[in-house]
Amino acid sequence: MNTYLLVALCLAGAELLRRIYLALTVAFTGPLSKIPGPFWNKLSPLPWAIQNLTGNAMNIAPKYFEKYGEVIRVGPRDIMIAEKSGVQKILIDEDFIKAPIYQSIRMHPGVTSLITERDRAVYRQKRRLISPGFSISYLNGLEPLMKECLDVFERCLNAEVKKGGGYAVIDMNQMLGNLTSDVMSATSFGGSFGLVESNDKRLRNLVLDRLKRAALDAQFPFINYLPFVPPSQGDEFNSIIDNIVAKRKDSGKKKKDLLQIFVDVNDANPETFSHLHLREEMSLFMIAGSDTTSTTATFTLVLLLNNQDKLKKLVEEIDTSFPSKDDPITFARTQELPYLNAVINESMRVMPIVALGLARYAEEDTIISGYEIPKGTIVAPAIGQLMKDPRIWPDPERFVPQRWLEGYKGTKADTKAFHPFSSGSRNCPGQQFALRELRIILVTLFLRYELSLISGQSHEMRLHSVPWFTQGFYNVGVKRR
Numbered sequence: 347m348n349t350y351l352l353v354a355l356c357l358a359g360a361e362l363l364r365r366i367y368l369a370l371t372v373a374f375t376g377p378l379s380k381i382p383g384p385f386w387n388k389l390s391p392l393p394w395a396i397q398n399l400t401g402n403a404m405n406i407a408p409k410y411f412e413k414y415g416e417v418i419r420v421g422p423r424d425i426m427i428a429e430k431s432g433v434q435k436i437l438i439d440e441d442f443i444k445a446p447i448y449q450s451i452r453m454h455p456g457v458t459s460l461i462t463e464r465d466r467a468v469y470r471q472k473r474r475l476i477s478p479g480f481s482i483s484y485l486n487g488l489e490p491l492m493k494e495c496l497d498v499f500e501r502c503l504n505a506e507v508k509k510g511g512g513y514a515v516i517d518m519n520q521m522l523g524n525l526t527s528d529v530m531s532a533t534s535f536g537g538s539f540g541l542v543e544s545n546d547k548r549l550r551n552l553v554l555d556r557l558k559r560a561a562l563d564a565q566f567p568f569i570n571y572l573p574f575v576p577p578s579q580g581d582e583f584n585s586i587i588d589n590i591v592a593k594r595k596d597s598g599k600k601k602k603d604l605l606q607i608f609v610d611v612n613d614a615n616p617e618t619f620s621h622l623h624l625r626e627e628m629s630l631f632m633i634a635g636s637d638t639t640s641t642t643a644t645f646t647l648v649l650l651l652n653n654q655d656k657l658k659k660l661v662e663e664i665d666t667s668f669p670s671k672d673d674p675i676t677f678a679r680t681q682e683l684p685y686l687n688a689v690i691n692e693s694m695r696v697m698p699i700v701a702l703g704l705a706r707y708a709e710e711d712t713i714i715s716g717y718e719i720p721k722g723t724i725v726a727p728a729i730g731q732l733m734k735d736p737r738i739w740p741d742p743e744r745f746v747p748q749r750w751l752e753g754y755k756g757t758k759a760d761t762k763a764f765h766p767f768s769s770g771s772r773n774c775p776g777q778q779f780a781l782r783e784l785r786i787i788l789v790t791l792f793l794r795y796e797l798s799l800i801s802g803q804s805h806e807m808r809l810h811s812v813p814w815f816t817q818g819f820y821n822v823g824v825k826r827r
């Protein structure tokens with residue numbers, strides 16, 4: 347054999363042995379070796395990366411927790427924690443910084459948005475910047491814009507019902523997704539996209555593509571540097587945002603909304619907050635502000651339609667508070683419905699849209715949930731699993747809104763084990779926006795319509811940032827009341 351080839355083979359063999367030795371050392375020695383988890387996950391990040399890429403992580407994680415306990419190792423340096431004090435420590439008490447994975451999901455390398463910023467001081471500045479767009483008085487002022495979108499939604503539902511001779515089967519997953527995109531664009535970007543009216547599926551498909559690509563970027567960050575790989579966010583998505591920005595700038599008029607906040611900062615500091623920064627933030631709000639709320643609303647319908655006694659109780663509460671079907675459905679009146687609020691909380695507990703994720707980074711050696719965690723470990727609170735802990739939530743899989751009111755089996759809901767909007771400094775800024783929107787959507791649907799279960803539908807899901815039905819729709823029977 348050629349000598350050069352022999353030397354090359356020996357070097358390759360030596361490198362392979364070195365890597366195997368390293369993998370074995372990381373897997374089976376040191377503090378993380380005491381944390382249980384699937385065998386191959388300890389040796390390589392690949393098995394967990396594949397689950398994330400295929401969207402199956404949400405389905406497999408509960409099985410791992412059942413088998414291995416409330417703290418599990420899903421990668422050589424990755425752990426997930428479903429134990430209450432551990433989650434509290436990571437998110438609130440010690441406010442761990444976000445994991446490097448958030449760096450990898452930036453559309454433009456080096457350009458951060460609110461969600462992908464890892465530096466605490468820069469993040470605080472960004473959060474302060476958007477805070478006027480989420481103050482209670484500002485949110486309350488959005489009511490007429492949200493109502494206009496709901497009016498269009500009702501008009502379109504009525505038209506479908508009429509077309510079907512008094513009954514229609516509606517893909518609520520799609521229609522609510524379009525509604526929340528219309529609400530987001532109407533309240534924050536200067537005008538509704540009109541997706542409910544046009545029944546356009548394109549934007550939601552673009553969002554899904556973007557989220558799938560983000561999962562790929564997160565697991566294999568190097569792909570963004572390969573010459574033949576298309577950019578993380580395609581031209582179509584970018585041009586939607588660029589057109590919104592250009593329209594606002596060209597109009598010469600100022601509005602009081604989120605877009606204006608970003609446009610003003612861009613005008614004042616084009617170097618530090620460039621057009622790419624503006625695009626990152628706008629994309630984030632477009633994605634984070636729509637499918638999150640619509641999926642939560644759809645899941646609430648799934649749970650209510652499969653629990654008719656709870657649905658009946660909710661409809662009774664709504665009918666008592668709104669004696670006429672034409673009563674105005676306002677933020678103030680829907681906020682005061684205790685059973686509705688309990689239904690929403692319970693829905694976010696049983697079917698949370700962010701059950702996994704929230705990956706954080708241990709900057710120092712520390713102890714979490716009784717385990718030694720070395721510096722450099724990725725620690726991810728599994729909030730979905732914590733919200734199913736049977737020691738905290740009796741019959742955790744059951745949909746029991748009463749937990750949030752009088753209690754269930756002698757136990758009241760524990761708000762310290764409830765984090766559907768995350769918690770701590772990096773919690774969801776859109777929480778109050780989303781709750782207002784959810785309440786008026788649900789009251790509109792149950793005051794004015796009789797919804798019925800279309801049985802036999804698959805509930806199988808895949809997680810691409812938020813869960814998506816693999817069948818691609820969720821049908822509901824609709825009649826006017």
Ligand code: HEM
Pocket residue numbers: 460461462630631634635636638639642699700703704705766767768771772773774775776777779780
């Ligand atoms: C029911 C609806 C919603 C749920 C359950 C929800 C949940 C969450 C969760 C769990 C996070 C933390 C994600 C992470 O750390 O990786 C988050 C972050 C975020 N959410 Fe929401 N969200 C909802 C609606 C909204 C809405 C309507 C908006 C905008 C109007 C919004 C804007 C954001 C933003 C900008 C972040 C990033 C915050 C940061 O990293 O600092 N969300 N959301």
